Amino acid sequence: MTGTSHKELIIPNLTKHLSSVRDAVTAVVQESEFPNTDMHRIILAVDEAVANIMEHAYENRDPESKLTINLMLDADSTKFEVRIQDSGKEFDPSDIQTPDIETHVAAGKRSGLGIFLMRQIMDEVKYTFVSGVKNELKMIKYVR
């Protein structure tokens, strides 16, 4: 089928690899018929999702870490879809409540806004437990 693009990416559990994630999202969108207008937002949502896995699911900042995160990216003229898999601690974004930004700022809280952004940007944010893989986060953005 024309206009579709697919990429798979396996990255180590290190924040320095977030740039590779952003580059892969850019490539998938640009190589597909998905409109570029939402590209920056989608890059941000996927970056936030992977950064959350690194911080919450793995909680491991060892530079020698062998832990990995798998990404499967698909785009066509109707939607962008990403599936992100990790083998860390179960972490369900739906458990996290939407923060009140004024309270957040008053408390000087520095984290906890990534999931808020993911929900704002993407049309679907679903977490599942996949046997043998463990955590999978699927996010979809539809063309309007």
Added chain:
Amino acid sequence: MPELDIKNVDLDDGITQVSLSGFLDAHTFEQLDESIGDLFNEGKFKLIIDLAGLEYISSAGAGVFIGSLAEAQENGGNIVITSTTPNVFEVFDLLGLTQIFSMVDDVESAKKVF
């Protein structure tokens, strides 16, 4: 690998201009956090954050400003954001931070906020 560059310049009236370029994400935010912490330790609480050269910001990066604002204001200062590119402004907007921070077009306008 995309990095973050930070340049601090002291202006008049106790104001410090912090110019950022590159990428402010979960990999680089601690660099900025430490740099602002150093300025606070030197008693510098009036900060103009010039984002003209910043190509990308995620919530980890915005979190540094969120975490620093209250301390700056409690010490008679403020954090004023200036010269955002459209993509960086969009992140502030999505997070609702355009209502929280003073956001102006250029450094000269930012000086007038203090």
